[in-house]
Amino acid sequence: MSNTNANFEMTGILLGQEVRKRKTPQEKIAIIQQTMEPGMNVSHVARLHGIQPSLLFKWKKQYQEGSLTAVAAGEEVVPASELTAALKQVRELQRLLGKKTMEVEILKEAVEYGQSRKWIAHAPLLPKDGE
Structure with missing residues (x-):
């Protein structure tokens, strides 16, 4: 059993797996706004932030629909x-x-x-x- 755990830890280290971090609405909006800058595209911005382009497209769609908004602390969503x-x-x-x-x-x-x-x-x- 301990050998399996050691292999799992070693695999994680070799593959460079890291814990997923949830982005706040403010962070998502900032990333989306980067895609709108001249000379930037979704794929490049996604690579810079370590996220999938499909996720960035999803955020961009949510932003355009108005469902992705930054809310202040204590505000009801x-x-x-x-x-x-x-x-x-x-x-x-x-x-x-x-x-x-x-x-x-x-x-x-x-x-x-x-x-x-x-x-x-x-x-x-x-x-x-x-x-």
Whole structure:
């Protein structure tokens, strides 16, 4: 058994295996921005940072979709799909608010017009104080 462990350790040393390090969103964005510099391409930048070009392409796609963002400490992370749904709901609510605002303005104008023409009586349906 100890011979197997020794072989494994020796193999790790010979192959130069190292522990994978997860990149933070800030690091990923910095690496992606390097690919956008003149004279740099994805393969070269990937080699410089010891990552696979396919992984860098994946990060770049996430960055373009907006799902790869650097967040400050303590900020809540929200999936891109939830953000998209929330933005859609905000647009719908803004549309409804605009519609209701127009309706209120139209009704105000109608009341003013009716009062100026004496078409609307002064509280005809309300009971008098003594009744």
